[in-house]
Amino acid sequence: MSHILLYKSVTPATPPAGTVIIYPKADGRFYYMGEDGIEYIISSPSADTRIITGTTDTLAQSDDGKVLIYTNAAGCAITYPDGLNEKFQCSVIAAGAVAPIITPGGTDTINGAGTGVSPSAQYKALYLVKHEATNAIAVS
Numbered sequence: 001m002s003h004i005l006l007y008k009s010v011t012p013a014t015p016p017a018g019t020v021i022i023y024p025k026a027d028g029r030f031y032y033m034g035e036d037g038i039e040y041i042i043s044s045p046s047a048d049t050r051i052i053t054g055t056t057d058t059l060a061q062s063d064d065g066k067v068l069i070y071t072n073a074a075g076c077a078i079t080y081p082d083g084l085n086e087k088f089q090c091s092v093i094a095a096g097a098v099a100p101i102i103t104p105g106g107t108d109t110i111n112g113a114g115t116g117v118s119p120s121a122q123y124k125a126l127y128l129v130k131h132e133a134t135n136a137i138a139v140s
Contacts, residue, residue, distance in 0.1 A: 016130045017136055021031060039063055040129075052076060058105070070100040080107035080128075080136065088136070089129040094119040102126070108134045 020124070022134045033039050041064075048066045055072050058079040068090055070076045075098030082105070094100055103116035110117050117138040119126040126140040 003123075006109065012037065015122060019099070023077075029126055037071065038086065038131075057100075059084065059090065059102075063090050064088050067091045067093065069095050071095045073097045076100035078102040079105035080108065080110060082108045082134075084108075084130055084136075086130055089127070092119060092126045092128060094122050094124055094126075097122055102128065102138065110136045110138050 006122040017035050018064065024030050025127045031039050031040060031041055049069060050063065050066050051069045051071060054076065055074055056077050057068075057070070058081055059068075060081075061116060062083055064085065064087075070078075075096060078092070078100050080102050081087075092100060092102065099118045099121060101116040101118045102110065104110055104114050108130075117126065117128075119123050119140050124140060126138055128136055128138050131138075
């Protein structure tokens with residue numbers, strides 16, 4: 001990357017090779033776009049939070065951009081379904097004694113595999129972003 005361009009309020013066209021564009025939108029979030037032409041959320045004015053107390057959960061498009069806090073002491077089995085938007089992203093926090101496990105529920109993958117991922121321990125977080133049509137990256 002050789003350039004970073006900052007915009008005040010314009011949604012730009014696909015930037016030239018080696019350039020990343022950062023810009024705000026009317027929804028209050030900041031976005032970036034690289035030479036691939038895909039728009040990614042990089043901040044939110046205040047992230048919405050969803051607290052999950054049960055032992056099972058399925059991520060939904062409505063979770064995009066949210067902080068998901070899992071509180072069940074026994075953990076939670078989280079299904080990562082096929083069909084979430086390519087820019088879907090969320091943070092998963094393990095507040096219970098056993099960390100939740102996110103497992104693909106179809107043909108989509110996480111970190112290139114169909115196996116589960118999890119925050120490393122109680123009070124740790126995992127960031128999940130779908131960066132390709134059928135693959136997400138999880139970082140903890």
